[in-house]
Amino acid sequence: MPEAPAPARPTILAVWLILAGAVGWWAAFSLTTERFHLLMDPTATASCDFSVLVQCTANLESPQGSLFGFPNPILGLGGWIAPIVVGAAILAGARFARWFWALFWVGMLGSFVFVCWLISQSIFVLSTLCPWCMVTWVVTIPSFYAVTLHVVRSGVAPVGPRVQRIADSLMSWVPLMAILSFAVIAVLAQVRLDVLGSLF
Known part of the structure; x- marks a missing residue:
């Protein structure tokens, strides 16, 4: 089966991966230090605790915050x-x-599925929005979309040339796809947690 030619070098994807990785790593590092701080002083509160709704402590100290037996930020x-x-x-x-x-x-x-699960737990179970967790959501979701489209357009996935061309054309739509995903999360949070009502 003939394959559509792969991009010579996915420079924009590469730059995004570096930026997303750096932002995601910093969010994980910040959450890890917050967790250490809470372990050393159980009476303390995390610096990212702004209200009952927007906070890190409830997420970090919940079972969901250590799904594999250690704090999720270590992942x-x-x-x-x-x-x-x-x-x-x-x-x-x-x-x-x-x-x-x-x-x-x-x-x-795996990262995308894990983040989707954490989003559902945060909104529907813990009823909190963790600031650093949300930073992780913001970089994980578009990264998954971009890498998925790249493996399709480059011939890694067993698809035909037409699907490869479609994937290639959709790469420019990744920002919009991410924004729509964030909008869905925002609507769910508003319906479940009344975010706007708690802020105003």
Whole structure:
């Protein structure tokens, strides 16, 4: 089956991966330090606690905040290094094998699913909005969309040339796709938590 030609070098994707990785890593680092602070002083409150609704403490101290037996931000400290390295390698001229992109996509899929679960837990179970968690949502969601479209357009996914071309054309729509996703989250938060009512 003939394949549509892959982009010579996905520079914009590479730059985004570096920026998203840096922002995501900083959010994870900030949450990790907050968790250490709370462990050292159980009577303290996190610096990102602004109200009953907007806070980090409830999320960090909940079972959902340590799903695998350790604080979730530790996953981010390790995981966000991968997009940074991949993005930098692309800018340096590296070309990855199909299996590498497939594994990288699986990792992004896992992050996306985990974030979607955390969003649902935050809104519908914990009834809080963690500022640093929301930063993580903001970079994870578009990163997943962008990597997914790239593996499709570049021939990593077993699809035909027409689907590859569609994926390539959709790359420019990733920001809008992300904004629409954020809008859905905002509506859910408003309906469930009355965010606007708590602020005004």
